[in-house]
Amino acid sequence: MLLSQYSRAGGTPQIVVREGTEAYEVKTDLCLYALALDCIETGQPLRERIAALGVRDAVDIEALYAAGRLLPPVTHPDPAHLHITGTGLTHLGSAATRAEMHKAAQEHETDSMRMFRLGLEGGKPANGAAGVQPEWFYKGNGFALASPGAPLEAPEFAEDGGEEPEIAGIYLIAPDGTPVRLGWALANEFSDHVMERRNYLYLAHSKLRPAAIGPELLIGELPQSVEGWSRIRRGNETIFEQPFLSGEANMNHSLANLEHHHFKYKLFRQPGDVHVHMFGTATLSFAAGITPRDGDVFEIEAEPFGLPLRNPLSFAPLARPEPRIEIRAL
Missing domain, CATH: 3.90.850.10 (Fumarylacetoacetase-like, C-terminal domain)
Structure with missing residues (x-):
């Protein structure tokens, strides 16, 4: 599993998950720091939490990279x-x-x-x-x-x-x-x-x-x-x-x-x-x-x-x- 973040239009981070060639937004408004801190406090592995949250839209991370939006x-x-x-x-x-x-x-x-x-x-x-x-x-x-x-x-x-x-x-x-x-x-x-x-x-x-x-x-x-x-x-x-x-x-x-x-x-x-x-x-x-x-x-x-x-x-x-x-x- 690969995780990344990009900057939304308002400047807040959006987590992206990729396994294989396809990348998707994770269904959360939390940044990876906040999500990881919550996983530590609840005892849930990060991989399991990402799977439980699920995904929404596919994203073109190469295009986000070229646009300077990757964090x-x-x-x-x-x-x-x-x-x-x-x-x-x-x-x-x-x-x-x-x-x-x-x-x-x-x-x-x-x-x-x-x-x-x-x-x-x-x-x-x-x-x-x-x-x-x-x-x-x-x-x-x-x-x-x-x-x-x-x-x-x-x-x-x-x-x-x-x-x-x-x-x-x-x-x-x-x-x-x-x-x-x-x-x-x-x-x-x-x-x-x-x-x-x-x-x-x-x-x-x-x-x-x-x-x-x-x-x-x-x-x-x-x-x-x-x-x-x-x-x-x-x-x-x-x-x-x-x-x-x-x-x-x-x-x-x-x-x-x-x-x-x-x-x-x-x-x-x-x-x-x-x-x-x-x-x-x-x-x-x-x-x-x-x-x-x-x-x-x-x-x-x-x-x-x-x-x-x-x-x-x-x-x-x-x-x-x-x-x-x-x-x-x-």
């Missing part, structure tokens, strides 16, 4: 209570990509490679135990979440704007503080790789950029192996196209271990909050020497997730020297 599959009525985070160095091949970016003294193993090896050795513990913790990063809140088709905006001080094709888990925190996974979505974990390459301690800065998820939310289990494609289109030309692999079969951590090390912090178990947590990648156009330009379109697709995720790149006007933010005293 992220899950939003929060207060964007400050939606958290976008992720883990890095979780995929086979990701350490080699990162180490190449950060090589200053190749006679020594990089911190990135050491972190990756820790995952290989202890990222998939047996018997339900907690394994080694991964690299973790913060991207922002709901104000940084771009809709499918909407621009990914690089700020005026950005040195780069590059895609990272990933899978994200989407979670809603229950009233008792339990994280509840709603489903899985394609994600573009947009970053500034030029800044990151200058010094790996700039990684935190490089991640404070918008991100996009969707268009559709996969309900159920994530396949062990996910095979997709990452592309950059410039006008009518495809300037970058490369496959990417995800899913636990292609990772050095179990998904359960990555989830544990995010939600072990009580800060991230506040009732009613939404979490978009991205699980990393090993495929970057930056590693292939590509420099995206304003107007280029990123496209990420993988068969289990329905429609591809497409977002154009938008650079804010260059400002050099970087203007200082003025702070007003009260």
Whole structure:
């Protein structure tokens, strides 16, 4: 089952369900956030609730996509209570990509490679135990979440704007503080790789950029192996196209271990909050020497997730020297 949302004429979200090729409006005026919260409170699985509600009109989600009316599959009525985070160095091949970016003294193993090896050795513990913790990063809140088709905006001080094709888990925190996974979505974990390459301690800065998820939310289990494609289109030309692999079969951590090390912090178990947590990648156009330009379109697709995720790149006007933010005293 795939779920998505589009904006009605009045601006409120309408849930859409798709199984196979046909998509239909779900018979509800609730957004997916409100419907999921009600399912948690009543103990009814989301799939069962959708089936019980039934459907009405068929919809052309491709046409809605082209018209700019698709929304992220899950939003929060207060964007400050939606958290976008992720883990890095979780995929086979990701350490080699990162180490190449950060090589200053190749006679020594990089911190990135050491972190990756820790995952290989202890990222998939047996018997339900907690394994080694991964690299973790913060991207922002709901104000940084771009809709499918909407621009990914690089700020005026950005040195780069590059895609990272990933899978994200989407979670809603229950009233008792339990994280509840709603489903899985394609994600573009947009970053500034030029800044990151200058010094790996700039990684935190490089991640404070918008991100996009969707268009559709996969309900159920994530396949062990996910095979997709990452592309950059410039006008009518495809300037970058490369496959990417995800899913636990292609990772050095179990998904359960990555989830544990995010939600072990009580800060991230506040009732009613939404979490978009991205699980990393090993495929970057930056590693292939590509420099995206304003107007280029990123496209990420993988068969289990329905429609591809497409977002154009938008650079804010260059400002050099970087203007200082003025702070007003009260």
